[in-house]
Amino acid sequence: MGPLAGLKLIELAGIGPGPLAAMMLGDMGADVIRVDRTRGTGSELDARFNVHGRSRRSIAVDLQKREGVEVVLRLAQTADGLMEPFRPGVAERLGVGPDACLAANPRLVYGRMTGWGQDGPLAKAAGHDINYIALTGLLHAIGPKNGKPVPPLNLVGDYGGGGMLLAFGMVCGLLEAQRSGKGQVVDAAMVDGAAVLFGSLFGLHAAGSWKDARGVNMLDGGAPYYDTYETKDGKFICIGSIEPQFYALLLEKTGLAGTELPPQNDRATWPQMKENVAAIFRTKTRDEWCAIMEGTDVCFAPVLSIAEAPKHPHAEARHAYVDVNGAPQPAPAPRFSRTREEFRRPAPKRGEHTEEVLSDAGLTPAEIKDLRAAGAIA
16 A cells, blocks of 8 residues: 555665665565575564564575575566665675676666765775764764764664665665666765755855854754753753744743843853753753643653653654554654555564565475575575
């Protein structure tokens, strides 16, 4: 039923951004086949908790064996796209690089997910989210005034700048292939995606509206009207009262309206204003502030924990989470009015669908038996 129903995609298994992209495409209806190793390096995560592993089937293949490589190329012949997570050159050495796969299927969209990209002096170096966002200037911008940079988990490089960029790139490539009849390679690099996410701040900096320092700007905790504050019970709330009318409402709700105050964007007075606002928020509990501000145009929200988030009335009303045997997972997004997105299946075990997928690809029982005997599949 999903908008990508009818598309078949191959995912060479990896970690981080690749699984996110595959989950997103699978949630939207694509038949995603994950090619796992025949042997793992550790215990597998229970399917209830492997959120980014959902909505696909799994086949276990040994790419160190010629027969295993032939299996992937056989699958590529009838696939619309393939995604790989290796450092530059690794897929080529294995025999499943873009040249080999496009030779098997000239219409194939071949997605490559890396940190640094396919070229450049750092292309073959190891790295993680924190390294990629550091190189873009983004990590430098996050953290408290007079403090060190703070990594925003691995959301910006791995997932926003990586997985979502790859999913977007694959959909773009698939749309173009339908028109041209030709496949191509999608070079999705986390360092590129993080820079794109950070683009508006480059514009503000060039315009002189953003200082190249932490904790002194409107959106980085420098402004008193865009920050988090502790409440009487040791919990936290946040406000984002940027627009003048929303700021006026904030002053009203906090009891500051009618007092002598500096202009909203007088940066020199921001530190003192923050102290004043912080003192006010410490006078009530988080729930008391929710009763006063939540649902108003103050631009307010309680800062919820992971355990609390699925239980919020707004999340419950929108069915924002799905239950997988007692464990909550974020529901598929975005939402469609006709071709509905859906939670298709929990994460598969390694090789759970090997015979099913190979049979769908036209391999006979005898061929599958031979592949097992050769140790090419599991």
